[in-house]
Amino acid sequence: MSTTKWAMDPTHSEVHFKVRHLMVSNVSGQFKNFNATVETDGDDMATAKVHFTADINSISTNNEQRDGHLKTGDFFDAENHPQLTFEGNRLEKVSGDHYKLHGALTMRGVTKDITLDAEYGGTMQDPWGNTRAGFSVNGKINRKDFGVSFSMVTETGGIALSDEVGISANAEFVKEKALQPA
Numbered sequence: 651m652s653t654t655k656w657a658m659d660p661t662h663s664e665v666h667f668k669v670r671h672l673m674v675s676n677v678s679g680q681f682k683n684f685n686a687t688v689e690t691d692g693d694d695m696a697t698a699k700v701h702f703t704a705d706i707n708s709i710s711t712n713n714e715q716r717d718g719h720l721k722t723g724d725f726f727d728a729e730n731h732p733q734l735t736f737e738g739n740r741l742e743k744v745s746g747d748h749y750k751l752h753g754a755l756t757m758r759g760v761t762k763d764i765t766l767d768a769e770y771g772g773t774m775q776d777p778w779g780n781t782r783a784g785f786s787v788n789g790k791i792n793r794k795d796f797g798v799s800f801s802m803v804t805e806t807g808g809i810a811l812s813d814e815v816g817i818s819a820n821a822e823f824v825k826e827k828a829l830q831p832a
Contacts (some may be wrong), residue, residue, distance in 0.1 A: 656688040656783060656823035663821040665704060669793075670812035683708035686824055688783075693785060696771055700738030700753065707732065724800035731758045741768065751787060757796040764791055766817070775804075781825035788818045 654688040663686070668678040683705035706728040710718050721728040738753035754761050761785040771784030792813050793799075802810035 651691045654690045654693055655826040656690065657826055657827055658686040658688075659822045659824050660685070660782075663819070665819045666817075668816045668818075670814070676816075677716075679709060679711035679717075681705065681708050682710055684826065686821055686823075689728070693773070693781075693825075694750050695773070696743060696749075698711060698738065698741050700736065700751070702736040702738070704734050705732065706734065725798050727758050730815055736764075738766075747771070755791065755796070758798065760796045762791075762795050764789065780827075783825070784820070784822045786818075786820050788816070790814050796799060 665684050666680045668676045675751045681704040686702040689699045706726045734757040736755050738751050740752040742750040747770040749768040751766045755764045766787050766789035769786045773783045776782050793815050794813050
């Protein structure tokens with residue numbers, strides 16, 4: 651069976667994260683520069699292999715001072731590790747359009763296997779003749795597993811940041827058209 655390639659549509663895709671702050675609220679952020687591609691056997695999304703990268707310097711939490719701190723060695727260490735990557739190597743069907751996406755996340759030079767929840771939104775033809783597919787992906791990681799161990803204790807003994815980080819992404823992909831023989 652032939653391999654089908656799918657390119658991410660960045661205007662219809664987003665990648666967000668959130669972390670508990672002072673254990674009473676969530677602080678959220680996003681990566682503004684990222685890319686993903688998918689390869690499938692034919693058009694079978696159940697065979698999807700995902701390659702994702704995010705530019706650490708594109709991080710945005712709507713607070714420049716916090717964004718600057720997140721880029722330092724206390725957190726992402728953008729100078730030495732300018733990208734994070736995810737290589738999704740297996741989709742496991744749970745039920746209906748719900749899957750477990752298994753793969754390897756690399757952040758700060760540390761690679762760990764993770765599993766994310768994925769919902770396949772379907773495939774559709776757009777008005778310009780392109781085939782599009784959509785996914786929503788959610789999950790959680792422990793930041794300390796990737797060497798992000800910065801922590802502060804408040805004056806009252808509370809923890810400033812949780813170790814658990816929530817991840818959510820919505821992605822739309824466009825099927826690359828096969829080259830026609832001349």
